[in-house]
Amino acid sequence: MLGLDILVGAANYSTGNPALDFFYTLFNGISEVPLFSSPINGILILAGVFLASRTAGAMMALSGLIGAGMAILFGAPYGLVTFGLFGYNSILTGMAFWSGPFVLANRSTFFLSIFGAAITAVTWMAMSHVMGNMFVESPTGGGWSIPGFTSSFIFTTWAMMFATKRYGHAIWPSAPPPGPQEQLISGSSNPVQVAVQEFKWTAKEFIIATLKGVSQVTFVENWKTGIFWVVGLTLSFELAPVIMGAQPQMRPWYTNAYTAGWNALSPLYLGGVMALIGSGIGAALAILNKLPTTEVRIGLHGFNQVLVMIALTSFLPLTWQTFLMAVLATVACSVIVMPALQRFFGMWGLPALTGPFVFTAFTFMLAISSFSHIPAGIGWSRPPGG
16 A cells, blocks of 8 residues: 555656656646646547647647746746646637637737747746645645636736737627627527527437537537547546655556545546536526527537536545535536626627636635635645644
8 A cells, every 4th residue: 555645745747858748748738727637638638629620739739838838948847847737728828819719710810829828827827826826835824825727818818809909910700790680588688599499409419518518618619529528537547657766756557637636546537527517517507597509509608617616526625515515616607607707708809718617716715714514625725734
């Protein structure tokens, strides 16, 4: 039996071998998009994105490496780079600008994607300090920290998108020509969708929408990509390298990144299940609240919920109380936070991105500081010893 003092805590992916470090930096950076490091998960996610779009897959890999490269140039802790922490926000920024559905794909937006991926490495480090030095408990016990999640991506991308509306380059698609005035649902701002009246929800259509909700985390609308995500999240073995030294890294190969933060030997490989639950809750509540059917069918009401469920059940030890809180947070994200932010940012012609996830997760992570029945997990949201 391996000693828990060796097993508990984050894996070390800095091997001293440039090729191996490059491998971990690239695929851990991709895997960190759904919030934990696993090269297996990163490989499967990248494969799923390439299946849907070679452009999106190329931008995913390029943006992650740019973020990591900027971190190395500026002298960031090398262990954070190989762990993938400078990749995932840069990936989301890069993909939002060029391969995402929001702006035109041309030379201007390509260079904006490259610049955005680079600058996000800086904003990630800034947000890590704002939220309290990620992965480090307060040495004085005077406060507590929570992870920045995808906050550096959303704030950087919102600012860049808002700024580009002043540019003279072709960045945004032309507005569609005005059509006949839409009839609104009584007491709602949603239009009556005549074409959608012929559509009927079935179990198959709901499953497809749920899988698309998973794939939409990286702005890809493809249910097959969603399957790659679910499989990758389930089989997200850390595969941490054996590093010889004063304290050899002796983590077993089957250590799952989803549970490694609170039990490196846990058999609960539930990352994929949590993603499906989150996306399914989001889709179901969107249908019940009569949100636009087209949005639900392409997965726009699933991806924030995927991240909420994963964050609150992987950063915190999974108990029935933790699971209940994660479901409650996912419901709150679906019925309040996401529609509110869609309306708020829609006034300026901007997408909500993963803002609903970030604000929901921040609220619930801060709340557990005084909830004694919710375990604090890997140091988040409670002072040492609390």
